[in-house]
Every structure is written in C-alpha cells, then in structure tokens.
Amino acid sequence: MRPFTYERADSPAAAAAAVQRRPGAKFIAGGTNLLDLMKLEIETPAHLIDVNGLKLDTLEATPDGGLRIGALVRNTALAADPRVRRDYSVLSRALLAGASGQLRNKATTAGNLLQRTRCPYFYDTNQPCNKRQPGSGCAAIGGYSRQLAVVGSSDACIATHPSDMAVAMRALDATVETVRADGTTRTIPIAEFHRLPGDTPHIETALVPGELITAVTLPKPVGGTHVYRKVRDRASYAFALVSVAAVVQRDGSGRVAVGGVAHRPWRVEAAEAEMPRGAKAVTAGLLADAKPTHDNAFKLTLVERTLASVLAEAKG
Amino acid sequence: MKFDTPATTNPIDQLKVVGKPTDRIDGPLKTTGKATYAYEWHDVAPNVAYGWVIGSGIAKGRIASMDLEAARKAPGVVAIVTAENAGPLDKSKRNTATLLGGPEIEHYQQAVALVVAETFEQARTAAGLVRIDYTPADGAYDLAAVKDKAEKTKDGDSVVGDFAGAFAAAPVKLDETYTTPDESHAMMEPHATIAAWEGDRLTVWTSNQMIDWMVTDLSATLKMPKDKVRVISPFIGGGFGGKLFLRADALLAALGAREAGRPVKVGLSRPLMMNNTTHRPATIQRVRIGATPDGTITAIAHEGWSGNLPGGSEETATDQTRLLYAGANRLIGNRIATLDLPEGNAMRAPGEASGMMALEVAMDEMAEKLGMDPVEFRIRNDTQTDPADPNRAFSQRQLVQCLRLGAERFGWAKRNPQPGQVRDGRWLVGLGVAAAFRNNLLTKSAARVRLDQRGIVTVETDMTDIGTGSYTIIAQTAAEMMGVGLDKVAVRLGDSSFPVSAGSGGQWGANNATAGVYAACVKLREAVAQKLGVNSADAQFADGQVVAGNRKIPLAEAAGADGLSAEDGIEYGDLDKKYQQSTFGAHYVEAAVDSATGEIRVRRMLAVCAAGRILNPKSARSQVIGAMTMGVGAALMEELALDKRTGFFVNHDLAGYEVPVHADIPHQEVIFLDETDPISSPMKAKGVGELGLCGVGAAVANAVHNATGLRVREYPITLDKFLDRLPAMG
C-alpha cells in the first residue's frame, strides 16, 4: 500500500471541490473494495476523500412515484427497506445474494456500482493486465478464464463486472445521478453507466475523473413477479457464475438482465420480446454475439437453463 | 516405556476422565483472545521490526537483476535480506525447494527477499519498490502432459498374483480414470513467526505442528547447533499439514532479525500461502476392478500419478488399495513426474484423501455394473487380513459394522437404486455411500510430568494442539493416571524445551502423545509410591489420594515441598509389523442437484467410525465433522486453478479458492463404534482426525450420481462438468 493523505468531506460540493484541488484523489465509501485494492497496490491513490459524511444515506420517494437511493445507503439498509422489498424485490434479493452480512453493512450503493472485477489475474501484480496496467497485455486470455466474460469482451480484456446489485438495477432501468468536480450535475441511465472493455478496459464507467455519485434513482414500480437467481459453486459468499434478474408480467412479457457474463450487467432489450416464447429464444438474442473461452463456454447453457428455471418460477 | 506386547488392563481403563466428552480446556483462552498465536506475542520481543516477503514473479528461471535502491531508501526500512547477503544456508531434507530462492528460481512465489522496516505498512510499501528482472526458463506444469514420463516410486508396486490375467478373465470389469486437483490447506491462521537472537541463540515464536522437526530443520538450514534454537508454538490456528515443516516465514524472520540486529516478525500473505508454501498435489488415478457376477473381486489395480519438484515425494494415493478390499490378483503403485510447481506435500490424510475419492467411486461404479447394492458389494469383499500377506491380521477391523450401522441409521434401505428418479421440487435427490479408511501410525513420544505440593500435576511435552484438542486429551490422560480431577492438571505444549513428542500430523498425535504422557505418568506413580514407601503395584491413585493397603495419603503430601517429577516416553516394538493397524468408517451422504443449474447442495451426512478408544467424544466429533466438511469441499469446490502456461495457482486468495461455508454444510452426524485396540498403545486408541476425511468426497460423488445418473470423474464436481448432460428443461 502506498502512503496516502486523507480528508473528510461534509457536502457533495465540498467533495467535488476537494477533488479539484487534488487530481487523482479517490473517494472512499465503505472501503470494502478500495482498501483491498490499495493493499495490493492495484489502486494507488495519493489522496482519499471520505464521502461517508455527505448525508447521502437516505431513501426518498420521487415525485413521479419512483425511489431515490442516496449514494451512501448501505447494501443492508437498501435490501431491508420496505419499499424496496415490496416494489423492487428483485433488487432486494440481488443485494442479499451478494457478499456477506458484514460486507453488506459497510458496502454502499455507489461503491457497489463501482466495485472492480474479480478477474484473478487483475489481482496478481506479477501478471500482465490491461485493466490494471494499460498496454501490458491480458493474462486471462488463454489462461484460467472459467469465471470470465462470454459476451461483449474484447481482445484486450475478458473481465466481468461482479456486482449483483447492478444487475437488478439494470433490469429496473435505474439512473445514476452525479456531480462533477466543477460542480455541474448530470443523470446517466444505467444502461450507459458501465462500459464494455474495448481497447480501454481500465475505463470502466461513464464517470469522468473526480465525478461523484450522489444517488441512484429507480423509476416508478413496474409490478410483475421479481426473481433474482444467482448460480455459484458454493451456497453463499461467492461471486456468481451467472445470475439472472427478471421481472415477469402475468402475460409472460418482462425484462431480464444477466450477471457474470460481461464487463457490465448484460441486458438486450430486443431479446425480451421473446420472453413469452421462453428461455431458449430469449437467450439466443441475449447471447447472440457471445465469444466464450474454452473454460467458460458452459455459461451459455447455464444462462439458458437458469433463465428457464426463473421463468418457470415466475409463472408459479 | 517400550510397548511391544498388547496392552492389558491399566488405569486408563477406569474411564473416569478419559472417554468423557469434556469441553476443551483451552477454550476460554481462545474465546477471550488470550491464547497467543504466532503473530500475537506482543511483549516477548521488544523493539520488533516487521518483515514482508517478496515472492518470485516467475515459476522457473533466474533473477537477472534485482534493484533494491528505492526500497532501501524508503521510509522506515531497516534491512533487506536476499540470497546474496543471507550468508551460507543449507537446505534441510524435509524441504524440497530452497526457502530463500535466487538467483535460481524453482517455483512461483518462491521467496526471493525479505524487506524489514519499522512498521508493517512501511515494509509492505518498500517491498513494492523492489524491481526484479527475470530470465524465465521453460518448465513443466501440467501433470497430464508429463504423465508418460513419470517413474515408479521407490516403494515399488505391490503385486500379488496375476492381475493382468485375472482382469482379462473377469466376467465383470471396470476400468476408469479419475483426477483430483491441487488443493490448498487454506487454514485460517497464516504461517507466521517472530524471531529473536540473543548472541548466538535463536528463539522463534511460530505456528508449527512438529516442533522437533522445526528445531532440526531451522538449525540445519542456518548451519548452527540444534541446541541453540528454541521453538515456541503453543497455539496454532489450523495447519492441516501446511505447517508440518520449516517454511519461509521462520527462516526469513531469523535471517531478518540477524541482519536487522533486532527481533523481526513475519507473516505470509494469503497469496504467498497458496504459491509459496506446500499444497496437496493433483493426481491422475486409474482403477481397474474385475469381479465374478456374485460380486467377488478377483482382480484389482490402482495406479496413481502425481508430480513434484525434483527430489519431492509422490502423493501416495493408491496405498489404501493395498489393504481395503480382498482380491487375489493385485497391482498397486504410485508414479511420480517432475513438475515445476510449488512444492507438493502432505495435506490432511495425504494419500488416502485423494485415493479414496477414486477408489470408492470405482467401487460404486462396479456395484452398479454388478447390479449389487454398493454397501453389500463392499461387505462381500471385506478382508480381516492384509490381502498381500494372509498371516498378517488387522489389529481391529470393523468396517462391516460401520457400513451396516450407518445404513440402518441413515435410512439406506429407502434409497432408490435406479439413479435420477427422486425429485423434490426442482431438486434431484440421491444417496451415496463410501468406506472410510486411514492407517494408524505409531511414533515415539515423550513427556515430563511434575507433581507439586498443591497436588497439581503439570504435563510438559512439545506436542502441539492445532485446534484438535491435544491440551484436553492430554489433561484427561494425566488426570486418569494420577487420580485427580481435570482442575488439578496443567498442560504445557509446543515448546522445544519440553520432551520431544509425536507432534501433530498423519492423525498420529492423539494416540501417541497421550501414550507418551501415560508412560511418564507410570513413572511418576512409581516415584510417588517409592516416596511413600508403598509398592507401586498395590497403590491406587484416586480422588487426589494414594491408597495403599489401609493407608490413604493425599498426593500433595507425597509431592512434598520440592515436588516430584518424571520423564518418559512411549516407544514401539514391532506390533505394527505383526499386525496391520488401520482405522475404518463409513460415510453416508444425501445430496440434491438443481435440475436446472446443476448446483449441488449436500443435505445430510453421517459418518460411522471405528477408530479404537475415543479419548474424548466431543473433540473427536469435532475432528470428524470438520473432516466431513473438508470432504465436501474436495468433492464440490476446492481446486487450486493452475495456469498451465506459466505454472502458478491463479486463485490465490479465499475469494478465489472456495472452501465450504456454513450454508453448504447441513446436518452432520457422527457415530463412534465402541472399540478398544490393545495392539495400538496403552491408550488403546487410534487416530481419528483424518479418517473422517477419507471417503467423504466419494460418498458425495456417489450421491450426486444416484441423484442424476451422471458420473463426473474429474474433481471437483462443478456444474460446468455435467450441465450439458442434465435432463432437458421442460
């Protein structure tokens, strides 16, 4: 871990100003991902701005019937909120399928969206990794890639985004609210928030340096049956091999987002038209351009079978 | 005390204290945080500096250059140790690769430097500034690729009769190959050591299972006299064989302390534990079984391949097959190839843990071919003598009883022999069985016992407690022998200034270490009798008193102001040559498989064990349920994922290397058969801590087969290996 300086910000504007004073600074929320990465010198910020005091830890109804989730709302609190459990239960289930109780108590909404990949080569600084060290190569391609992406990957990187929460938020059409270092604010649809790796796998989101997430907003509830199914090698405390977040309406229509398959939560709206025709048809559209490796080709079958099971469950 | 004839009645048989499910006496120390683990001795070594180990970034080759400049100038840095300034070092015969590498590199993450600084953080930061250039060389990393170059091991093959002929002639045959992956011990406590020099004397506070091996190997490596090294390791946060040996933490702490001129503390990070220390090596195993239609085995062959660094030993995965089942024609042996991976070495139940995962699935497959119940097939081929030497009987062998009792308790009769038939909602459900088998090993073990004027009995031995319960069973042994309550016994372990014990490994600790304490107590009883002027054979030791004739004297009085002390050990004759000493059991597992995703979840487990006298049913049960848990891990998830191009284990942390969590482990039940084995030791006990692991993985695999009708012969059984063979989704 490199030495760093640290300050606490007490308002979003102050956090933005602090970032402007110290380019290259990072925000720290729960610290459950950032600190691990700093210990391994995968992240080496010279300055940390603690955002825990920003008072962004509340949930509030939006005028159009949706829900605005403060960036600092803990995963535990979000999963337990009665409105989330009632109207967005796919999100509650996704959160509870992630990490462990202790981690969820610390983990924040913004931090969860921004957690970095679990590609094992990313974690070994002896290995080439374009995401960690742009231009150094990708040790995972041709290596051990069982966990890694099957779709949307590039010749530079085949990592996945590991979040469960983000998969549910993708299915719910959430939007991300931010404030930039110059104080201007904007709203980013979740579909545009996480990027595909392309030639620049180190650039993972639409955020610009120093941009602070203030909230994530969910549109008004869409009803339907909410299912989150996470498939993993052990029963708990493991990242998904694949996961499926689905909202299924009584007529069989609905939405599906998939985790564990790509550099971002994976959703193909066009494929959802096939939902009444079943999992095979939907998966064909979802994973049309899949380029799996030898180790992870099973994920194609797994997505289809998991989705079939989810749809059967939703039908009741 | 020489033990060369079977035990007769002795004071242990009273079972007033021994055999009771006593809570562990070191429990309160652990739950209150007072037990000092290696990294947590905060006041023994003032002015301690912190060392951070740098491991090699390549698996094979040479260090071309190492730039220490920036690190030396970094804040707080006190010293840097590399092979260049470490001075002459030897390699002990128990280490395969050198513990401080360079310029030659033998495996990934082989230690190449230790950076010592005022604080832990400074040491780690400075280590990040060391620049190393390597000249990599080609290595062999993939066992399957070098299998054909493997050689027979020095033990040679066990050949009985004419296997080839009998197998060819057998009406029913099986010929299958199974693989087990590399595994990590993954114990909670990392390898850690504090080292301090006083002149030419070295003391290390460490975490090690075998104190005397550690003293021997550390002094040999440092080329110094053995009596100048003291090793202290009273509490160990798990080892599973990963802490049997001197490892880089202890050697580098000693070298760092010498270089820095002050005590140094070193803990290995989890990635280093995965690639720098030892692991259970992967195996390829071919099993062939031939039988007549009534289920009598006529031919059995088991060949096992594993790899290791040059000079390293093989995984003895086929050894149990020499002893477990009858069969007139046999061919059994291990083969070893050279691999440039981190050193392979013992992990809990080395040999059997991997070997039973193959053999006991093969038995299940064979039973299916024969149309026989797998429990009955095993019983049909039971043997009460060593199949290679009919004159050599087992000292005790209750395998059949274990299988039968287990079948009854588990509800085996309800199992549908037709696989893939039982459904519970979206789950496919099945039952599986496997035998458990592990040898009972005898090693000499000594102890010192002191009696003081308060009537307190203090036992000292360099035996270790790796979480197993050694403190408690040793206290029970001394209490039984001296006729006192547990509150009058103090146990001190894990210090090389105490008599040399068996140590903890190979499930030999409990029986041998307590037998050593028994021997010392016999001597102390003689000393007490002599002091009191009574005949020791007539003296009864009970309720804190010595009763002889009509005299009743408190033990404390016998001790007198100076106290009494006795030291002795157990040494074995050739009873383990005359008899085969093994432990037996049966594992029953119910598993459910998600018919859509292939996720496997174990629902119920039962182990029935026959392992001699159970010294403490509570700690023995803990050992067995822990072992069953480890077996679920081995069957379903544990695998050091190998990068075959560059030769290292990629999933080098506990997020990547999955072991079972609570949610994976359902109801577990353990039954111990009432057994004593007078041929084993005066304690009439045997090992049990590894028995519980041997066979579990196969029972899980067999349950998965019964649930789905699918066989996966490549462990771990993860869903990617059979998903495409599950029934189509409706």
Ligand SMILES: Cc1cc2nc3c(=O)[nH]c(=O)nc-3n(C[C@H](O)[C@H](O)[C@H](O)COP(=O)(O)OP(=O)(O)OC[C@H]3O[C@@H](n4cnc5c(N)ncnc54)[C@H](O)[C@@H]3O)c2cc1C
């Ligand atoms: C052992 C383990 C297992 C896990 N298992 C799972 C799992 O199964 N599923 C899952 O989904 N997750 C899992 N996680 C990940 C966990 O969910 C994340 O670590 C957590 O959500 C991160 O939140 P945080 O608040 O601690 O983020 P931090 O670590 O504080 O920050 C993460 C990143 O977000 C940035 N950041 C934080 N807040 C803001 C903000 N307001 N604006 C802009 N940038 C910000 C930080 O600069 C940093 O780059 C696991 C983690 C661990 C350690």
Ligand code: SF4
């Ligand atoms: S897949 Fe991406 S994260 Fe993994 S090694 Fe390649 S570049 Fe790095």
